[in-house]
Amino acid sequence: MAEVTTTTTPPLAENAPVNATDYKPKLEEQMLAYASIYTMALICVIWGSIRSLKYVKKTIAKKRLIDASILTSDAKKFPINASLVLFTLYLVFKGNAIQDGVALARTHVLPNIPETYHHYFDTVVDYLPKANGTQFSWRDKVNNYYPSLEPYVAQVPEITKQNFVTFLVWLMTYEGVCCLATLLKPIISFVLRLLPIGDRWPRRNISYYLVFKSGKKEMEEGDIEDAKKDNVNKYFEMEFDDHWIWAFLAVSIVGVLHITHRHWITNNIIAVSFSIMGIEMLHVASFKAGAILLFGLFFYDIFWVFGTDVMTTVAKSIDAPILLMFPQDLLAHGWQKASKHGMLGLGDIVIPGIFIALLRRFDAHIFEKDGSKQKSRYYFAATMVAYTVGLFATIAIMHHFKAAQPALLYLVPACLITPLTLALIRGEFSQLWNYSEEHITERFDSIKKAEKEKIENANQKKNKQLKKTN
Structure with a gap:
């Protein structure tokens, strides 16, 4: 959702002719704000798509399966699940709802x-x-x-709306700082390896792996460590190394500043990091799944923005880094006292972003399949251009009607129609529509194993019945 709002009520700037909250930004100030927001959004999508391709290639090279993946069945349920979460938050934040x-x-x-x-x-x-x-x-x-x-x-914090918001801010900030540390770890590793201390600490880089899981059936002590994935439930998993810890410590100042000051700059640093890692790690398993996901969220965004006040109420109530923001009164009131912010929700970046990342992987797949088409692979580039046009259509319509707009109303048609039209022109519609990476996902592998077991059990029952009859 794209919107303009006043997030704080700061004191007057030194030379401000009117109250800061009554100031009406000029057209050039609005353009500066949204150009900055959309530049950050484009950086997130491009950077995240590049990392997504590397992540999938790395996973395949190590002969592993991708665990966090959106299959077609997940895409169908996603808008409903998102609506339930959104409406629950609305009930929490809405006064007497x-x-x-x-x-x-x-x-x-x-x-x-x-x-x-x-x-x-x-x-x-x-x-x-x-x-x-x-x-x-x-x-x-x-x-x-x-x-x-x-x-x-009496020592336990009361369950209040304010405490709930505080918990969300702390949680989102921590996750964002972890994402920022992951993005900056190569730089930290490069600096640490320049230290003239041989292989001693802190130049060394030892890896750690934390996991919490339980067995689906009774096991003897010690058996769960070597148990098959199908026999355990995994609740928590984290893999990191010494250099990531140093990176986390280095960037934790961003999280501390955001918790204490809630400034738009720290908000954007965390939100950008969160978006890039979200696009990398949220793997859409097939083009059909991506198309269904976008199609469902297209109506989800329209309904909750135009049909109710739910989306705007939740967005204004959660003072967490879940959106990009840039002050429209920056030139008038300065970077510390500016209060009227243009905003773009992270969902309008990550959701189209994971679909665009899929198109980048599709480009790479076709090139690897037919190397002669290296210079003509531009589904990713064409859809990025369409995404950019969709963003600017959002700001133009929002500026015209002076009201919050569901950004996916303009982004989804742009991101879906562009690659499908291009595929029709190039005669690759079938390749694109049927493109799938489900075979490299853990859940798809588990589903296939379960189906295979059902068939084998059914065959065994038939054979037993035949033996009895004979």
Whole structure:
């Protein structure tokens, strides 16, 4: 979603003729802001697509399978899942939305339910936010049942809207700093390897691997380490090395500054890093999956922006690095006191970005298959141009109507129609439409194994029945 908003209420700039919050940016200031935002968006998509190709090639070279992948079945469910998450956040942030829903349920739903079940409804309502929409009553419940725990319960932070937002900010900032450390690790490694200390610390680079998993069935102690992937659930996995730790420590200052100041510069550094790594790691398994994903989110974005106030409410309530922003009053109020920001949500970068990254991998696949076409592979470049046009169409329409716009309304047609039209012209429509990388994904491999086991079990049952009859 692209939007203009006032995010803070700073004091007046030294030479500001009017109140900073009442200042109306000039056209050139608006163009500067959105040119900066869209330049950052293009950098994210291009850089992320390049890293995505390298990541897939590296995975194939090591004869591994990609774990985080979006298959066709996932793409179909993605808009519904995203809507549920978005609406849940809306209920949390919207003042009396939950209480209004409870009142509506009491009037229209509860009378149709047997009275024996009414106490369950009341129990659930007790744990919902109170009328002011700020706190839950879980502390009172615990203290009533276990009075001795009251001093300890009082030390636990209250579940409030503000604390929830703070938790999201800390979580997103940490993830963003991890992404930034990953991007800058090659530079840190280069610097560390220049140190004239031989192979001693900190020049050395030893790798570490942390994993938390549980067995799907009973196992003896020690067996889970060597158990097959199909027999375990993996909840947490992290691989890093000494140089990444140094990179993390070096860039952690960005996270600290963002937590303490919430400045738009630190926000953009974290958001750009998050976007690049998202495009690299979120692997779309096939062109069909990517097309279905974009098509579904096309209607998702339109509905939640034009049809309701849900998207704008959530975007303004979460003060976390989930969007790119640039002040439109930068020239008038300076980089510290500027308050009117143009914004572009990371979803409008990452979602088209993972599809464009797929097209870059398609270009590389066709070239490797037929090296003579090296100079004529430009599905990626053509779609990048279309994505750029879609971004500027968004700002033009938003400037004309003076209202927030669902950016995917313009980006999805641009990113879908362009490669399909190009494929028709070049006679490669079938190759593009049927292009798939599902065979290198873990989930597809698991699905195929499960299907194979079902067939084998069915054949075994048939053979047993035939033996009995004979």
